[in-house]
Amino acid sequence: MSLEYGASSSEIREVTQLVVNGKSYDACVGESLLGFLFQNGISSTSVNLVTKEVRFAFCGMGMCSECEMIDENGSILRVCQTSIRRNMTLTSRGI
Amino acid sequence: MADELEPLGRSSEMKANNHVVIIGGGPGGLAAAKTLARKGVSVTIIDENPDLGGQYYRRRTKGTTELVGDYRVDGTHLISSVKKLGCTILTDSYVWGISNDKRSLLVENSLLGKSTRVNFDFLIVASGGHEIQYPFTNWQSTKVMTPGMLSRLVTVDAIEPNGRRAILVGSGPFLLAVTSHLIDSGVVVDGVFELTRPYRLTVFSMLAVFFPAKCAQFLHYRFKLFSNGVKLTQGSRLRSVQDSYDGITATFDKRSGGEQVVVESQLLGVGYGFKPNSEVLEILNVERGESTSFGHFYPRVDRYGRTSQQNVFAIGEVSGIEGFKSAMVGGVLSGQRILRDIKGVKGFASMYVTLVHYLRSIYEELFAKFLKKLYRIDLEDFPLLDPEVLLCRCEGVYASELDGVLSQCESDMAYVKAETRIGMGLCQGRMCGTALGIIVKKKYPKSISPGFSIRIPFRPVAIGSIIALESEENRDYIDG
């Protein structure tokens, strides 16, 4: 089982710009956000407000709140419960 | 008081009488919905995920399905048949509380950012469970996660293995299932570390005699580990994880010998079985069932999933029996029972279905009991925490901060919470609550720990979402 993010897949899927903490990526609309972040080695979803440590999704099922990010509307979303939308801009919660 | 002010006739699109609300669209909830809806009962399924399926039948996103195909096709069929039957499906919807009269659920739609009331005549709680954690040094590392999440990444999200390596730590049969998924997807598993010592020849022979089908599944997992050169270690306690440039170094205590085992890998999945998502049942004052070693709340249920509260059912993980098969059996039985309550017994076919599932349920329960004995974790299995261990991930409370508080608390977890802030953060103690219970119980072996008390909202909800309920309120006692 393998996944192509290259040119061949973009023909099938709509590619969009996904901005994560200021850095821009090509991503497929409707793709799992958690899978995309993991695949691309983005391991910061939130920064703990007390310890200031970088955290990444931990439970993968919406329980731990570690994967909360802020979207372009200022809304908090849980990465593990979200699919990639067009032109998303995400910032780690707590930055 | 306030609940007397609530209007009796509530505004809702739901038809009055015999409306069944199911919390959780996993295997159990889906089976219940199908059983009821095909007989014309009005059913609403509430699920916090973007799609039905729960953890077991979690759907691939549309994009991923187009690219790599479907996952767990039987789930796809079950979900589509439930959808075709005309159930009301509220996804991205989270039950965060219950009305004062305990007749309607308070449900937030996370996409709309609004809460509404969902009234029920019958309630089936099929809310599942989440993985139990016991902290160790640096468990907050971004390379540490639950086995469930690792499994999800390689199956549902279909990530590329890219030569990734992982180790699995914890307890229970789920670790073997996840290991199998990881191997199948091409991730290199550097070892499986089971806290207890369940894998013995005597156990397998018992399994073979009493549960031959389950035994075959076990042997299949075991063989897969063996043929892929994955070492299975029993009785090992995880002490710490260190981040390295490209991965992690995990250090284990050996229980008997005392020498440490050090393993290098890239990712670590850790979980010690499952804790029920029991908030709704607890706030409904459902009676507790048998006490468990971790003090988790399990409801007292009969074989149909009936709890001590009239018309409130609990099935699947939240009722204490693990596995998707028994959840589905429970779903059918609770559905049949409600059909009987609503419509009376009708026909031989219905009785036959009930009987078959009843017998299956007995079998599944026996097996579940066998597993519970097999993977029984004693409090001593868990080490005392080193002072530098982060106990409460959310509020940043370290084990050292328990000094003094523990000896003062007389097993009162609320006191520990107030003194240290443990469990006051965003996850509301879900990640650390069991661990604190274990620590308290180690100090006060005779105590009965009830865990943290349930507060609304069960999870953080925007204030604007909550006050969207205001329009449905009588507002009388604001003076001035």
Added chain:
Amino acid sequence: MVNSDVIIIGGGILGAALAFELTKESIGVQLIERSSISREGSGATAGNLHIQAVHTRRPGQVIALDNVRLLPLQIAASRLWDVVEEELPEDIELRRTGGLTVAESEPQGEEILLKRRHEIEAGIPGEILASDEARRLLPELGDSVQLAEFCPLDGYVNPLKVTPAWMRAAIRQGLTLRTHEEVLNISKVGSSWIVGTSNGQYACSTLVIVGGPWMDRILSMVRVSIRMNPVAIQMHVTERMAPRLPFLVQHIAEGMSIKQVTAGQIMIGGGWPAQNLALGKTSDVSVESVIGNLSQAVRILPFLRNVRLLRSWSGALGATADEMPIIGEVPGLEGLFVAGGTYAFTFAPLWAKTLLALILRRTPEVDVSDLGVGRLMNIYKSKTSGG
């Protein structure tokens, strides 16, 4: 039997503050608490320091309190809190943020103007702000605010810190703390009070009951019945956020208090009633009160709409039948003192000093003769039994 000069029943904020004052005077004290310290109302409270006059009714409160009577006590308590902070070695997170009381209508505005006149007489600093001035001070204020009063002395203390801090300081001064011991009976032998608990018997010459909502239950052990009106009220707290709300914000006519605490969370309270009062257990939070309290909070501070509520909880409030504080010696029962009732948190250091004076037969710095026990007593028998 263990003897001491004084026994305090109740390990909340009043018990801790009094234990601290008594042990400072080298008086031998035992404190008996049925569960953990600060476990009930003292731990559940919002921790506000109310120095400007308060609104007179919680939501659902039938009898209004006399907020003018409280003013001299509030200014006296305010002075004492500064001393508390200096005396205690631990950080109790006392913050004099200043507080705004808002009005949303003309009658409410007039109520503020009236209370301001009384405050001036009592020597409480403050300032009346027209709506634009109030908004300049706090741009977050909603459109409905027409008038406000700012009092620089209002603030808060972290309730989870202050009671344990007072208790630890008292222990260092010689307090014997007995937690998880329930008082079962009280009797008088000669001039001594004998307190029987689940763990033993203790004797003293002075007995102080600061049991909050349990006060009448404990007093019934000496066959005294007082008219109490205990209620469970609820509190709400949001997730942590960057500093945004520098003041305590209250409403002149509705139960409402909002502030951002040191941890960055916003606490929203105002005495909204829980569903029930379950003493010793958890009273059920009322969803209607959650919605009511949060709706008014959003009206006054609209930015709260997008902040997430993290948790709600309830706590028992040992209110009296006339909603006023209660403090003094029980008439006819020499050496038996009680204190509690409304705003016990704000008044804690004052009540500790006052009880100390009353116990030592000195004149307290504030006159509390009208707040005594007699006014609330139903049945009164001059002699208690020998147990």
